[in-house]
Amino acid sequence: MARIFVFLLAFCLIAFGAWPYYGLYRLDQALSEPDASAIAPFVDLSAIQESYKARLSSGVDSMLPEADRTSVPGLEWLAKSLQQVGGQALDQVITLELVRSMLREAAIRATDERPAYFLAGVDYAFFASWNRFRVRLGEQTDATEVLMRLEGIHWRITDIRG
Known part of the structure; x- marks a missing residue:
C-alpha cells in the first residue's frame, strides 16, 4: 500500500512540474493562429495592465521627487494626473493583439x-x-521575461518585461 501511495505522489509531482511546460x-x-483571441485563455490581461500601471506610477514618482511635490504648487496634482491619464x-x-505581437x-x-x-526562443x-x-x-x-501565475487550473501570463 505504501508503494502505491509513493508512486501516486511521485506521479502527481511530475505531472505538476510538467504542467506549465505543457501550457x-x-x-x-x-x-x-491568425486571430489574437486564440491566446485569451493564456493571458490575464487585467494583471498585465496593472503591472504596466505600477511601472508607470513608479516612473512618474522617480521623475518627480517627493520633496519637490510639496514645495512646488501643483506638482502633486500633476503627478496624480499623469498616473491617472x-x-x-x-x-x-x-x-x-498587443500582447500577441509582444x-x-x-x-x-x-x-x-x-x-x-x-518555444524556440525560450532560453x-x-x-x-x-x-x-x-x-x-x-x-x-537582451531578454524578454514572461511571468505566469497559476489561476485556478490554468497557467496564465500576468506580466511581460523587457
Missing part, C-alpha cells in the same frame, strides 16, 4: 529560426514558486 506548448500553438491610456493600448517579437529576437516559434523556464512560473526569451542581455 507553454499550447501558448506556442495559439500564437501561430497614463493608466487609462494603458487600459486602451494593452490588448490581446510575444511574437520577443520570439523573433530570441531565435534565428524562421518562422520564429515561441529559461522554471518555477519561481509553486504558483509562479518564469520564462525568459533570449539571452540575459
